Amino acid sequence: MGRIGNWIREGQIWGSVFRHGVPRDRRTRAMAILSNVFLHLHPVAVRKSGIRLSFTWCMGGLTFFLFLVEIVTGVLLMFYYRPVVEYAYFDIQGLRAHVTLGLLREMHRWGAHAMIITIWLHMLRVFLTGSYKPPREFNWSIGVILLVLTLLLSFTGYLLPWDQLAMWAITVGSNMARATPLAGSEGPLTSFLQIGGVPLVHAGDDARFGLLAGTFVGPNALLRFYVLHCVFIPVVVTVLLAVHFWRIRKDGGISGPL
Amino acid sequence: MTELLASGSGSSAIKELINKLCEPHWFLIISVVLFFVFLIGYRTFTKPAIAGTIGALSTLAFLASCTDPNFVKIIQKADNVPIVMMMMSVSFFLWLAFRQAAVNDERMEKGEPLLEAGADDKVLVWPDLVYIELICLVLFTAFLVVWTVVLRAPLEQPADPNVAPNPAKAPWYFLGLQEMLVYFDPWLAGVVLPGLIIVGLIAIPYIDTNPRGNGYYTFKERPFAITTFLFGFVILWVVLIIFGTFLRGPNWNFFGPFEYWDLHRPMALLNTEFHDIVWIGMLGKALPTEDWWFIPGYLIRELPGILVVGAYFVIGPLALYALFFRKIYRQIGFIRYNVMVMLLLVMMLMPIKMALRWTLNLHYVVGITEWFLNV
Numbered sequence: 001m002g003r004i005g006n007w008i009r010e011g012q013i014w015g016s017v018f019r020h021g022v023p024r025d026r027r028t029r030a031m032a033i034l035s036n037v038f039l040h041l042h043p044v045a046v047r048k049s050g051i052r053l054s055f056t057w058c059m060g061g062l063t064f065f066l067f068l069v070e071i072v073t074g075v076l077l078m079f080y081y082r083p084v085v086e087y088a089y090f091d092i093q094g095l096r097a098h099v100t101l102g103l104l105r106e107m108h109r110w111g112a113h114a115m116i117i118t119i120w121l122h123m124l125r126v127f128l129t130g131s132y133k134p135p136r137e138f139n140w141s142i143g144v145i146l147l148v149l150t151l152l153l154s155f156t157g158y159l160l161p162w163d164q165l166a167m168w169a170i171t172v173g174s175n176m177a178r179a180t181p182l183a184g185s186e187g188p189l190t191s192f193l194q195i196g197g198v199p200l201v202h203a204g205d206d207a208r209f210g211l212l213a214g215t216f217v218g219p220n221a222l223l224r225f226y227v228l229h230c231v232f233i234p235v236v237v238t239v240l241l242a243v244h245f246w247r248i249r250k251d252g253g254i255s256g257p258l
Numbered sequence: 259m260t261e262l263l264a265s266g267s268g269s270s271a272i273k274e275l276i277n278k279l280c281e282p283h284w285f286l287i288i289s290v291v292l293f294f295v296f297l298i299g300y301r302t303f304t305k306p307a308i309a310g311t312i313g314a315l316s317t318l319a320f321l322a323s324c325t326d327p328n329f330v331k332i333i334q335k336a337d338n339v340p341i342v343m344m345m346m347s348v349s350f351f352l353w354l355a356f357r358q359a360a361v362n363d364e365r366m367e368k369g370e371p372l373l374e375a376g377a378d379d380k381v382l383v384w385p386d387l388v389y390i391e392l393i394c395l396v397l398f399t400a401f402l403v404v405w406t407v408v409l410r411a412p413l414e415q416p417a418d419p420n421v422a423p424n425p426a427k428a429p430w431y432f433l434g435l436q437e438m439l440v441y442f443d444p445w446l447a448g449v450v451l452p453g454l455i456i457v458g459l460i461a462i463p464y465i466d467t468n469p470r471g472n473g474y475y476t477f478k479e480r481p482f483a484i485t486t487f488l489f490g491f492v493i494l495w496v497v498l499i500i501f502g503t504f505l506r507g508p509n510w511n512f513f514g515p516f517e518y519w520d521l522h523r524p525m526a527l528l529n530t531e532f533h534d535i536v537w538i539g540m541l542g543k544a545l546p547t548e549d550w551w552f553i554p555g556y557l558i559r560e561l562p563g564i565l566v567v568g569a570y571f572v573i574g575p576l577a578l579y580a581l582f583f584r585k586i587y588r589q590i591g592f593i594r595y596n597v598m599v600m601l602l603l604v605m606m607l608m609p610i611k612m613a614l615r616w617t618l619n620l621h622y623v624v625g626i627t628e629w630f631l632n633v
Contacts, residue, residue: 029384042383049374051387054358055475057351058394065395069402089416096413109411111402113340116431120344120491121351127462127487128355130471130480137463144459151431158429165337167417168426172436176448179630188445188631216419255473257374 041245043253050254055129059122063150064241066115070153073108074230076101081160083226085219088162112154119150131255139247142240149237156229159222170225171217177208184208273326277514280505283616286609289497296356297485300477301364304357313349326516332504337412341430341503348496352488358475366478374474424508424521433502434495440510441611443632451604455490458601462487465598467590482586486602494608529621536562556628563624567633575599 008014009022020031030044049055080099081091095102123143126132132140159170178184182193185206193200203215213220248254279288296303303309323329333342362372381387415421428436438447462483470479477484505512507519537545537559547555557564578599579587587595614620624633 023384026382029382032384033382033388039384039388042387045380045382046387048376048379048381051381051390053390053394054354055374057354058391061391061394062398065398085417092413096410103406106409106411107402107406110340110405110409113337114343114402114405117340117344117347121347124348124351124491125355128359128484129473129475131473132463133466133469133472134463140463141460144456147459148456154431155429161413162417163412164414164417164421164423165412167419168423169428172426172428173432176435176444179444180449181445184445184449186444186630187449188626188629191629217417218419257372257474258472 041249043249046253047256049256056254057121057125059118059125063115063118063122066111066118067237067241069111070108070115071234073104073111076104077108078230083160083223085162085222088160088222092161092163108157112157115150116154119147123147129255136247136251136255139244139251142244142247146237146240146244149233149240153229153233153237156225156233159217159225160229162222167217170221174208174211174217174221177211178203178206180207273514273516277516280514282501282505282512282612285501285505286493286497286612289493290609293489293493297477297481297488300356301360304353304360306357309353309357313353316349323515328518329515331519332515335503337430338503339409341499345496345500348492352492355475356477359477362474362476363478366476372474425506425510427502427506430499430503434498437498437502437506438608441608441615443630445630446633451608454601454604458605461597461601465590465594465601467594486605490605494605529615530619531621531625532563532566532623533559533625535618535620554628556626560624560626563622563633567624571600571603574603578602 019035021028023029023032033039033042033044077095080095082088092105095105126140126143155170155173159166178186180187182189183201183206184190185199185201185203185208187201187206190201190206191199203209209215211221211224212218213224279285303312324333332338358373362374365372427433435447435452438451441447442451466480466483468480468483470476471483504515507513507517507523508521509523509525511523511525513519513523533545537543546558548558549555550558575596579595583595583599586598590598611620611623614623622632624631626632
């Protein structure tokens with residue numbers, strides 16, 4: 001076995017993928033991190049206290065991992081699910097009844113809930129260790145926006161099964177937009193926005209209409225939430241995640257006493 | 259059904275008592291008291307033996323509650339499972355953080371190095387960190403797979419715009435906001451206050467200029483920052499979510515954890531307006547309706563409320579400065595102080611409005627319904 005292993009590791013194919021030897025000494029271990037596009041999110045060396053599990057709780061890492069789980073399961077679900085009122089509910093039912101690995105819907109949903117819990121705990125840990133303090137102020141802000149986007153991802157996904165739970169949760173949630181000051185048809189001060197008695201902001205063009213593409217949670221809202229859920233918000237999150245990770249490195253890595 | 263009703267209406271006095279203690283005002287008061295007791299005695303309560311006992315007792319209480327059919331019905335509702343998990347993990351990690359804070363604070367008093375000491379001790383990411391990550395990932399994947407296989411994701415009847423469920427609830431992580439709707443109009447509860455939560459969170463590092471406590475667990479070195487943040491997170495977010503999911507039933511009525519969700523419980527809420535209290539109750543006059551010069555009558559009617567809210571935000575910062583915040587003001591300066599106090603006052607609007615509702619049955623402090631501008 002050892003000889004076959006050596007033969008593979010010394011061959012041209014292996015050597016073209018991994019530019020360094022087996023990570024057994026300091027130099028090759030550093031190379032293992034430096035020369036790998038995924039692992040180079042990390043620095044080569046970190047503070048000893050910073051990797052204790054009781055310090056980090058690994059919650060940021062788990063949140064990112066869950067984001068990846070959501071992408072993988074979500075893409076697989078997209079093969080099957082159609083965001084059309086006539087089909088949506090029955091596609092979800094079909095996932096349960098006769099799709100191989102239809103269980104991925106369960107994983108997608110529970111993973112989403114778990115992600116919300118882990119991201120809250122991540123924020124709690126960062127706060128309680130004072131890790132938002134200089135030089136990490138800006139990264140905390142990015143993190144807050146990522147937290148909001150995570151909630152929005154979950155909220156937009158909530159509608160897609162198109163069952164009673166989905167429709168009415170989104171109805172309750174989106175009704176709030178109607179009350180946006182100056183931009184919602186029932187918001188404070190909106191009544192002043194009128195020309196000659198004709199209201200400029202009404203149920204047909206207010207913030208809620210923008211959110212639902214209609215005055216109620218209907219087919220347009222389903223399509224809109226689908227696009228927001230599957231494309232728009234994930235892309236924004238991905239960009240901000242890149243900034244978030246990059247800034248961790250640039251701001252001095254995992255925090256610790258100065 | 260009758261069996262449910264019988265056991266739910268309190269066959270035992272303990273359940274009756276717990277139902278009583280879970281009424282919104284008691285529940286919140288008890289949570290706040292426990293919160294401060296924990297923060298004051300954090301060094302004692304986080305000792306492994308004591309924390310372990312508390313944990314074991316709460317687990318036992320939870321398991322005992324699971325013998326009650328109404329309780330089981332609530333926790334088994336679609337999507338309520340993650341909330342139980344959230345409550346447990348938040349409690350556990352709060353303990354973990356405060357345990358380390360207690361140890362660190364004690365060490366600092368004795369002049370010993372912190373748990374996180376040794377800034378120069380570096381280890382290589384490969385293998386030390388990469389392996390920890392891998393193990394976390396594998397364990398969590400196993401957990402997620404078990405959860406996936408054991409629990410079905412909820413799927414109710416197909417969406418029907420003509421059949422509104424009662425109660426209609428937002429996703430669980432927004433139920434703190436939905437609970438705010440009981441006390442505030444949607445423009446505040448659903449738009450302005452959530453917006454200010456986000457702004458406030460982003461503002462934290464720019465307001466808190468305290469250089470200590472950066473990169474290690476401590477409570478003693480930054481008691482005000484931690485207390486304020488945790489009050490917002492634990493009391494005004496997590497506790498309100500528990501409220502909204504477990505204790506709010508049909509018609510958004512309140513139900514104890516061992517109560518049957520009776521659709522026909524009456525909503526006996528007769529709210530009082532602040533303008534009624536002032537004009538009719540205190541001054542003994544009718545509500546003013548006449549316009550005065552160019553000021554419409556409804557603004558004169560709401561003048562007392564406008565003055566009260568204005569005073570809250572104008573006198574509040576001054577009063578807080580005079581009473582508590584002189585030192586903080588010196589540390590952070592004029593602009594930071596004002597931003598911080600404004601955010602603090604906005605945050606405290608919620609408990610204040612709750613208290614006013616429970617004591618005076620107050621509906622609006624300012625009720626300019628003509629503009630949809632109600633506070």
